Amino acid sequence: MGAQRKGATRAEDSDELARVPLQAILLADSFATKFRPITLERPKVLLPLVNVPMISYTLAWLESAGVEEVIVFCCAHSKQVIGYLESSEWLSQPNFSVTTIESHNSVSAGDALRLIYERNVIHGDFILISGDTVSNMSLTQVLQEHRERKKKDPNAVMTMVIKRSKSSPITRQSRLGTDELFMAIDPNTKQLLYYEDKADYSKAVICLDKLLLTDNSSISLHNDTQDCYIDICSPEVLSLFTDNFDYQHLRRHFVKGLLVDDIMGYKIFTHEIHSSYAARIDNFRSYDTISKDIIQRWTYPFVPDVKFGGNSATKLERQGMYRASVVQSRSAEIGPFTVIGNGTKIGSNTKISNSVVGEGCTIGSNVSIEGSYIWNNVTIEDNCKLMHAIVCDGVVMKSGAVLEPGVVLSFKVVIGQQFVVPSYSKVSLHEQPIKQDSDEELEYADNSSGIGELSSIAGTVDKSNGVMSSQLSGEQCQPTDELGTGGIGYVWSICEGSHEEEWRHSIAPIPADKLAEAIQTTEDDLELITQDGSVLPASGELKLDSIDSDDVDNEDSRDDSIDFEKEVEATFLRAVHENIKEDHVILEVNSLRLSYNKLFADCAGAIFYSMMKLALETPHTSASELCNNAVSVITKWKKLLKSYLNDIDEQIEVILTFEEMCLESAKEFFPVFAKILWHLYDKDIIQEEAVLKWDDEKKDADDSDKVFVKQSEKFIQWLREASEEEEGGGGEEEEGNQE
């Protein structure tokens, strides 16, 4: 493409290139907790992937792809990352500069990019990547595409690299263990139009904005691609993160934010790679998959027998077996697709297959290791059995210990004799943090523990090993019985929510029963689609378009409404318990209103709902007591409620909400409906006009709908008479009310 351009512009191009070296931002923190407990002690980017720290793959690829300057952003365990880089050769490469930016308070990629923006170190297009990416793709073409697009359309700020990889329709996850991804792409321009990665299983349909089809006559919708998490960005991306200070996650916030926002008109494009490799290690399953890909040489030249980024020399033997200088018993059997690190000793009759064993390990006799990842300086005594497990540095497995599929043993754990570690267990010397960082997933919180261990990373593992473990055992009473006799470490309990998902992200193959279960779910979903009228119009209802469309639209907004109501209720309760001023509550509710795109009437309804709920939850013995509770709550928070009731419609909404409550969620109010309605009128919260209008609206309703009108008949009657009497006076009163 570029070759066909006019000479003048080409000269300009190359000038531009000369001025701005190609930069990359490498996030050495995944801002996630998927690799816990390992990442409590070592940052994810330094975890060995086929015996080489992950970050080395990323850096080696960036260097080979022609990137000249890499800015490594370190956050969790930043000292370890910087220490590793300093001890490695990466800081001393010609034409490839690696600088680090350290932060201690970033909790997300968004924070990181905002900080980088402040530092003002990015001067042109850059590559945004996290330090756990393995790739061998060439950047030439994608960079050129990006630049040319940018020239034509300054709003084309990002190009995302994607690769075809169909996720399983049964388990709904890719081979990398990530959730299935739905994308809509313009087939001609490759513009990204829709992105849904956090799969919401409850929704059986994808909803594409109809406007998408006004500009393009065709869209291609993909469930067969994988996001490589390699982004070519224009400098605007950084300022966008700064402008939108609430953007945290690269995909969930930034990409979706740009796709939804049509005011600024920023566009994201995709670039599909076909023959080259690109994948990111997101979870244990992808760790397993990518390790195997490396062993099977998909990532060439980044494979064990080619030297890059300081890996030690190994030799490729037949059947995909790599061996460094290993002391091996004659009767030991090393199976296919296995890597054995330097200085490892293997005892007799031991079988190892489809596994990676690090450096300086001691493996006894009659050990069986299948599909496992054993890092450095691990001691495995005789007769142990390991299936699909990850075993970190310095672990000791006493004789006869067994690891069932999916086990993760963090640093220096000791497993007692004959002890069987059950499937999916995670064992660490650190206790499981009790407080879950529920609102934001971050690793940063545990930074402090890493600093002390820096020395162990630098290579003197053996020495510190003894010190550390003795230290630890001195400090804490080790729950030895948890891991058999002589075992050291805590077994982390699987948090409730993730229990179901454990098998998805583990390195162990998916168990057959889970697959069968998943198949069943798939079927049930189909059942749902064909039978549930609300998901898709049921038979024959298509013609009744108006009714049908209401149903469908409501479903979406209903979800939203429930969230909104919950949030308002939480805000209100907080205000009650903490005695927050009404003005502040109003501010908070207003911001909720804006973020959920709701009307004042919705706010009024939600606030009223929470007020009534509060009254209901206040202890009471009789209906009249309940009524009194309600009245006192109403009196106390009158101002709050009234600030949303400027309009008759909003007042009617309150009445309707109340009606609904009496019928559904809070039937206790049923007998006192009319009373409370009167109180609302009496307290100037609801004007007579609203009550009368509500009555009018209900005139044509079913009898069942009219129970409350009937209950309040007298009151309405009285209002009507009163309003007839004073005709003109009503207006004045209204004005008074509104102030």
Add this chain to the structure above:
Amino acid sequence: MERGERESETPRNALSSCSAPMDFQVVVLAGGASKKLIPLISKEVPKALLPVANRPVLSYVLELLEQSNLKDLIVVVEGQDAAVRVGGWISGAYVDRLHVEVAAVPEDVGTAGALRAIARHLTAKDIMVVNGDLVSDVPPGAVAAAHRRHDAAVTAMLCSAPVSGPSESGSSGGKDKTKKPGRYNIIGLDPTKQFLLYIATGAELEKDIRIQKSILRAVGQMEIRADLMDAHLYAFKRSVLQEVLDQKDTFQSLKQDVLPYLVRSQLKSEVLLNGAPQAEENGNEKVNFQKNQVMVSRILANASTPSFHEFSGLGTNGSAPRTHKCCVYIASNRKYCARLNSIQAFSDINRDVTGEASHLSGYSFSAQNNNIHPSAELGSKTTVGPHCMLGEGSQMGDKCSVKRSVIGRHCRIGSNVKVANSVIMNHVTIGDGCSIQGSVICSNVQLQERVVLKDCQVGAGFVVTAGSECKGEALAKKEK
């Protein structure tokens, strides 16, 4: 009503089904009185008999089917009177060419209702359903072949959506040019463009596009197109069609109910294919378990499957695959395909058939690119431009001009008359000095002197008084 005739024709029927490559029965839905076409249609002229280039629109479909050797037809007409008229015309025109049975169904039963009404006449393995208002040169045989090749439950013919109305004629300025190209359907296709995965019609077009994830999961990639139109030519497997019509008695329309239903249930089929009984519905657990094992091993082996239908089918409940295929045949965009379902379409089709799609009309056009019947008489200084037709026995006075218009048989046209972009049916009398632009004049209309019509429709037998000027109006006699 013509049962007797059918019996007598058995030998030829046998012959034709012999020579026909496939066991297909064709149902032509010729409609009845469409509200959209008032005032063009009347009791005398049902929709099927509206003239396109001076021959009934139904003849285009019938001849198209004949070309594909599909000669076993049932023409369904709404309303008894209309059926008699259509039947009368068909038996006159096609008596020895096609085997046609005309059936009358009540009005307003919808397309699905019409099929339900004639269901007992359907006997062939596959049924082709085509609307009688289709004017096209896409061979239906190709649709039938695609249907058979995939063993599909339904195959729909898609054609390019017409981009816009008349664009070249500056005179018809009444049409707003800012109007977007019409959107007829939103269609989801698999990457090979053979399977129909999603279809939105009618009012659904105004809503957001809702795609079932399960289908997308199964197929991996879906192309969503807004530039295709459902041409209302379908091939159905008869067993499927009849079952759907039986079970879903609320379905009224093929296009809006039956087709979307089949499309969205294709991975979880509720219809019996080939009438074969479903494998034991609540079959014993063991079988299920074994089937699941097979499935599991297949997944573990990461076996690539030939078709997503089979793949999904395997998973279901251990019974026989419960999927059915919805296929498409996409007509090449060089082919002509239009439906006469609005007044605009009526004018467009008449213009196209005498213009760029003149091969459809079956007439030969002169060197001037027009067709003037030898018996027509033209006065002095009267010009008939290219892409015009002048029917048998029509007469025109002096100094007339006709541009891009069709004039029917036995019309009497005075002097100084200008006709442009219009259709004039038979036996119309036009007085001196009239000017007709972008209008449709039905049969037996009388226009007195100096009438000026622009973008008007004049219903059959109407008399427009001298000197009237109308723009964008529909003029018709009050019926009833």
